[in-house]
Amino acid sequence: MFLAFGLALPIPLAVAEDAGLASTAPGVDTSSRSAAPGEPNAPGAAEPRPSSNDVEGDGDEPDHAPVPAPSPKQPAMVRVATVAKDGMVRIPGGRFTMGSDDKKAPPNERPSRVAVVSPFWIDKTEVTVGAYRACVERGACPRPARTSASCTYDLGDAMLPVSCVPWTSAQAYCTTMNKRLPREVEWELAARGTSAIKYPWGGGGTSGCGTAVTLASEKTQRSCGGKKPARVGSRPGGASPYGLHDMSGNVEEWVADWYGEAVSDLSPRAGASHVLRGGGWLSLPSQAKTTSRNWGSAREMGPNVGFRCARDD
Numbered sequence: 001m002f003l004a005f006g007l008a009l010p011i012p013l014a015v016a017e018d019a020g021l022a023s024t025a026p027g028v029d030t031s032s033r034s035a036a037p038g039e040p041n042a043p044g045a046a047e048p049r050p051s052s053n054d055v056e057g058d059g060d061e062p063d064h065a066p067v068p069a070p071s072p073k074q075p076a077m078v079r080v081a082t083v084a085k086d087g088m089v090r091i092p093g094g095r096f097t098m099g100s101d102d103k104k105a106p107p108n109e110r111p112s113r114v115a116v117v118s119p120f121w122i123d124k125t126e127v128t129v130g131a132y133r134a135c136v137e138r139g140a141c142p143r144p145a146r147t148s149a150s151c152t153y154d155l156g157d158a159m160l161p162v163s164c165v166p167w168t169s170a171q172a173y174c175t176t177m178n179k180r181l182p183r184e185v186e187w188e189l190a191a192r193g194t195s196a197i198k199y200p201w202g203g204g205g206t207s208g209c210g211t212a213v214t215l216a217s218e219k220t221q222r223s224c225g226g227k228k229p230a231r232v233g234s235r236p237g238g239a240s241p242y243g244l245h246d247m248s249g250n251v252e253e254w255v256a257d258w259y260g261e262a263v264s265d266l267s268p269r270a271g272a273s274h275v276l277r278g279g280g281w282l283s284l285p286s287q288a289k290t291t292s293r294n295w296g297s298a299r300e301m302g303p304n305v306g307f308r309c310a311r312d313d
């Protein structure tokens with residue numbers, strides 16, 4: 001599932017196929033979504049995501065690579081001292097630049113705008129299979145549907161990010177934990193800090209599989225995770241300025257907002273789909289930037305989709 005451009009409202013998606021790595025109904029590939037519904041071939045569309053038969057790799061994860069040095073023309077990532085408690089990190093809030101002015105950036109990331117965010121707390125990692133299973137066993141959360149063989153709930157590893165969870169289930173989990181889904185503007189601040197960096201680890205280019213679990217490059221169908229995402233926090237070199245893990249890659253993350261095509265029109269009062277941020281293990285590296293925006297219908301529950309929670313300060 002990737003970015004959607006255009007002005008048309010998204011069409012609700014069918015439940016994902018129980019075959020391969022598809023995350024929606026046949027004929028609708030939201031994992032490489034690059035145009036709004038009704039405009040599947042819009043100019044600037046991203047390359048399609050591979051199907052399960054195309055994904056290479058045996059599941060072995062590559063060695064971690066050092067954080068790439070920033071380009072001289074790009075801002076460096078600056079670490080920010082934070083307070084952590086109960087698996088959450090306090091984001092001090094502040095003024096930052098949201099979105100991008102890069103002419104090559106997808107239309108739904110432009111133009112940039114100045115946003116001001118109050119302090120809040122956000123999970124340091126994506127919600128794990130183990131944490132979500134505990135909620136299911138208490139009877140407070142619905143069991144994820146097995147819409148794909150790559151859905152993580154039944155893969156036997158409690159430290160994988162839970163996937164194949166629709167927006168409603170993600171919101172229900174956060175609520176039962178006395179939390180909530182993060183707002184889109186909060187998510188972007190947590191991913192990039194107050195500097196306009198392109199990736200959580202800085203403004204430079206991607207570094208293969210060393211810092212994020214995405215597709216290995218823009219021109220390959222091989223995922224850094226093999227046939228599944230990686231354990232949460234397995235790419236510490238790719239942590240955000242606040243020390244949050246997997247803000248780029250691993251699984252796309254639901255946020256609270258309805259999807260609006262323009263960054264200048266955030267948080268519409270209603271809509272047909274919700275925002276997904278950060279890209280996942282089946283996303284191109286360029287579609288897992290701190291400014292990358294995607295959408296999914298209320299029924300979207302593919303193996304590239306997960307979440308983390310936030311709460312007020």
